[in-house]
Each structure stands twice: as C-alpha cells, then as structure tokens.
C-alpha cells in the first residue's frame with residue numbers, strides 16, 4: 210500500500226474539498242463536510258481498495274491522514 | 286393460576302440462537318417451560334446457549350445449520366418436529382454508504398436477513414411442520430420502518446422487506462390459524478451492535494435520541510418475542526411491535 214494511493218482513496222470520499230488539498234499532514238476531520246457518513250465511506254473504500262478493515266475507533270484516534278495510513282498498515 | 290402469557294409445553298424453533306437476542310429468547314423460553322430447538326451456524330455459540338438452559342428438562346435440541354444454504358435448510362425442515370412457535374431471528378448488519386454497496390454485500394445481507402427466513406418459513410409451512418395455532422415471530426428492526434440513518438440503507442431495505450413478508454404470512458397462513466408478527470427493536474447491546482464501527486462519541490450522541498436514554502438489553506427484546514409466541518397475543522397478527530425505548534417518538 211502506497212501513501213499516495215491511500216491519500217487518493219481518502220480524498221475521493223469528500224464532495225466539496227479539492228483532491229489537491231490532501232497531503233499526509235492533512236487533518237482530515239477538520240473539513241466542514243466531515244460527518245459519520247464520511248467516516249463510514251472511508252472505512253468501506255479502504256476495505257474495497259486495500260482489503261483492510263478499519264474500525265470507527267481507528268478513525269477517531271487519527272488526526273492526520275498519515276495517522277490513519279499507519280493504523281491501516283498495522284492491520285495489513 | 287390462570288396465565289395466558291405462559292408458553293409452557295410449546296415447542297419453539299429459534300434461529301440465530303447462538304448469540305444476542307436469539308440466545309436470550311432461548312433462555313427465557315426454556316425457563317418458562319417451552320421446549321426449544323436452537324439453530325445457528327456457530328456450534329460454539331449454541332453450546333454456550335445450551336449451557337445456560339436448564340439441561341435437566343429434557344427435549345431441547347439443536348442444529349448447526351448455515352441458513353444461507355438451501356440444502357441444509359431442507360434437511361433441517363425434514364428432520365424437525367412440528368412447531369408451536371418459530372422465531373426467525375437470524376440477521377447481519379452492514380454499514381456501507383449506498384454508493385459503496387457491492388453486489389456481494391447485497392447478496393449477503395438480503396440473503397440472510399430476508400431470503401433465509403422466507404425460505405425456512407415457506408418450507409416449514411409446505412411440509413406441514415406448524416401445529417394449528419402456531420405463532421411465527423420475526424426479529425425485524427426499527428430501521429427501514431421509522432429510522433433511516435446514513436450508511437444503513439442496505440440493512441433497512443432487508444428489514445423492511447422482512448416486515449412486509451411477515452404481514453403476508455399473517456394473511457396467507459391464517460387458514461391454519463397461524464399468526465405472524467414482527468418485533469422491531471432499535472439498538473440492542475449485542476455483537477451486532479459492536480460490528481457497527483461507531484466510535485464511543487457517536488454512541489453517546491445516538492443514545493441521547495432515546496427517551497429512556499439507553500439501548501435495549503437482548504432480554505428486553507426476548508420478552509416481547511415471548512409475548513407474541515404466547516396465547517396472550519392470540520388475536521394479534523400482522524403486527525409490528527416496536528421495542529425501541531421510545532426512539533421512534535423523537
């Protein structure tokens with residue numbers, strides 16, 4: 210799993226934010242459109258794309274995309 | 286003592302009896318003098334349930350069956366004795382946003398939540414395995430009836446279809462005096478709840494939507510199921526009994 214593919218997968222779950230804005234340091238829960246639906250979309254999309262099942266708590270404990278990537282890698 | 290709520294002497298088959306609501310229903314029904322037939326795919330779960338049932342009362346039995354497998358269901362129906370009660374309780378959750386639902390998700394969720402109870406019930410009826418006056422209870426859900434929450438669309442769909450099937454059973458099976466009803470719980474503290482990938486914060490917010498300010502325990506759903514199995518509900522059929530702590534009012 211490459212960090213860039215992971216960022217792209219997360220970015221695709223946002224409707225309003227431009228994909229260019231996402232970097233490993235992006236605090237992905239700070240955007241106005243963030244909701245539990247975004248969270249569940251990320252969980253499902255990461256599962257589809259990388260076969261890794263994140264939990265609600267992984268999302269809760271992560272601040273940046275890098276944090277989430279590391280949580281996903283730990284489960285790979 | 287006159288007690289129309291008794292289910293003593295009745296033979297009741299319960300699916301998904303290896304965990305959660307099914308397990309509680311089996312325990313309470315046996316404590317109330319019913320003979321229970323436990324069905325689940327998970328043998329360990331069934332055995333755990335059995336260990337909590339008064340084993341001195343003979344007659345209880347179990348079947349390890351994958352209810353998605355029609356061959357296994359056919360041999361279950363062939364083998365099983367005639368029933369006074371059937372609790373179609375098996376079910377699985379799914380929390381995918383609509384646009385990320387895959388065909389395999391649809392086949393699993395609708396297959397287990399809707400198709401499996403329908404196939405089992407139809408076959409039991411066809412093979413005349415229901416005694417006159419039997420009661421069928423489905424564990425449906427508040428989802429798909431009153432609550433439509435994000436990323437719960439597939440589950441809601443499967444449960445509203447199940448609720449509709451239960452009503453059709455009430456109409457068609459009445460010729461044999463068979464009743465058919467649903468219990469429709471909101472959130473219950475079971476494995477299924479744990480699989481929902483909510484965070485603690487989300488649970489805290491969600492529970493605020495309940496006038497009783499807590500989720501149900503599985504026994505609280507089981508008691509509603511037992512009521513619908515008993516003769517106390519002899520004129521209730523085609524009903525959806527909300528077991529929701531008032532959630533639908535908010």
Ligand SMILES: NC(=O)c1ccc[n+]([C@@H]2O[C@H](COP(=O)([O-])OP(=O)(O)OC[C@H]3O[C@@H](n4cnc5c(N)ncnc54)[C@H](O)[C@@H]3O)[C@@H](O)[C@H]2O)c1
Pocket residue numbers: 300301302303304305306307324325326327330350351352353374375376377378397424425426427469470471472473474475476477478
């Ligand atoms: N827990 C809730 O919040 C809640 C709310 C509303 C409705 N419900 C409904 O209540 C019912 C029971 O749910 P629960 O919370 O006790 O769930 P649970 O996950 O604790 O138990 C489900 C049981 O079904 C069994 N099972 C799964 N697949 C099977 C298969 N193919 N064949 C046979 N058995 C199989 C499992 O082994 C398990 O023992 C379900 O229909 C569910 O949709 C639950």
